[in-house]
Amino acid sequence: MEIAFWYCVEAELREDPPSYNHAMKLLSKIKESLLSLLLPHLHARLRTCIEEVLDLPLIQQQAENHVLDVGQLANFIVGMMATLDHQYAKVRDGEIQKLRETTEMVPLFSAIFSVLILMKMDMANFSWSIDEYHELLAKQPSAYTEKWLQDTVSEVFADSAITAMLPDNVHNTAYLRLLKWDHGSDPFPETVLMDQVRFQEMQWELERLVLLASVLLNVYTITGAAISGLPGLMDTLKTTVAPMLVDMHTPSFSAEEALATIGERLCVELSRQLDQHGYSPFSTDRRSTLKRQISATAQPDHHVRKLMDSRTQRYLLAYLESSGTETAYPVHGGLATVGKELTHLAIRFNRLVKFNKVGWSPVYQRILQGILQEKEEKD
Structure with a gap:
């Protein structure tokens, strides 16, 4: 038939x-x-x-x-x-x-x-x-999931900008913390274990975008008005830098070497562009300053890198807390240079979070109620 x-x-x-x-x-x-x-x-x-x-x-x-x-x-x-x-x-x-x-x-x-x-x-x-997992959780505690939510509650309470302990706020903050996870030492929460690889890939992508945005912000800060009037220049510079950060999370990657090379290439490109459009030459002092600042972003605690990291975290959290539509969400605060890539990442992250919530929200809610009740009793 x-x-x-x-x-x-x-x-x-x-x-x-x-x-x-x-x-x-x-x-x-x-x-x-x-x-x-x-x-x-x-x-x-x-x-x-x-x-x-x-x-x-x-x-x-x-x-x-x-x-x-x-x-x-x-x-x-x-x-x-x-x-x-x-x-x-x-x-x-x-x-x-x-x-x-x-x-x-x-x-x-x-x-x-x-x-x-x-x-x-x-x-x-x-x-x-x-x-099956819901039945398992009913019989025995999910220690890593509980610790994940417990640590998130502590983080939310410590944030003076958060005035209400809303379940959605805690859940979204918890998921955001998965993009800062130390996969080498901290066991992943049981409820998201099947998606650990996806979360880790998104974490790597986010870290690359933070470093890329940091480098480009340094360029703009040091060169200033000289490049603001050159259409397409930042895209050209991004195209120069991005391929050199693709292997950022491989064992053979050296951030110091990569950023030193990036600094040299950007100085060459900036000098060419400024000369081509009739601007003052890119001085030796500014070259040295730019290369030094770009090399310094190899350190995660560099002030520009920390600033970009904080802003991407706020952006992703705001995206999760938005209506959930997959339309473009405004990107501000020095992130415009990676806006397209960041929005694409936010959409995929939001999909994965929403998908996980469908299956596990009742479990998270039960655990969260227990954590909050215990906290109230202690207080």
Whole structure:
């Protein structure tokens, strides 16, 4: 029956003009499968997107008027599958990449069905693991998760800018602390252990952006008005610096050597740009000052680097506390040079946090209530 079905689909699509009777049944099943992979309160935007693009009455109308673009629908479906797989476990990257490389429509939709079946199994396993872990937590304490939340409560209470101990505030601060984690010595909280690699990759990316922003802020501070009127210069300088920080977290990377090289190259580029646009030459004193300041940012406690780190932390926390929409969030305070990259990171971080909250918020709430009650009793 399955072979006969796909034969009918292929036969109808080969007609002139094409017929879409079986294809419509196919799209209906695909839409149903995609919607079944969504989680409540997490994928509202994706649900709306699926409903709008896979609007079956509209697609039927397009088919009847012979203006239906099946290839465009296929691209949307594969893209949505990639988005959902990325949010769960990224275990179907290989299969989805093969879908992108398939150009024949019938083999493509047949493969889409096969991968959707696997993704449904992934979703079922994920739901089962959450239920199983909830049962486990009911029987024994989750020591590392409790310590993570306990330390976060202490941090929030110590912050004079925070006047209310709201659960969301504590939760968001807790997740933000995962981007400052010492993975070499501190055990990761049990509830986010499956995503430890993702959080660590985001942490590395954030640290690269902080250092990149620090270097560029030093350039602007030292050269000042001389470069403010040169459109595109900061992008050029960023393009020069960024590739040299890609391996920042590898054992062979030397921050001192990399930043010394960066200082030399930026001085050459700045001298060229200033000379080209008729500005005063980049003096030897300013060259020395710039290279010295750039080299100094190798230290995490350098004042400019600490400032950029603090501002990125505030930005990410504000993003988590915002409405949750994935539209561009304003980037200020010297971070504009890395605004695009920082916003992209914030979107991915927010998705991962929202996804984790769906599964574990009840657990966090129970632990948090116990921590606050114990604190009140002590006070």
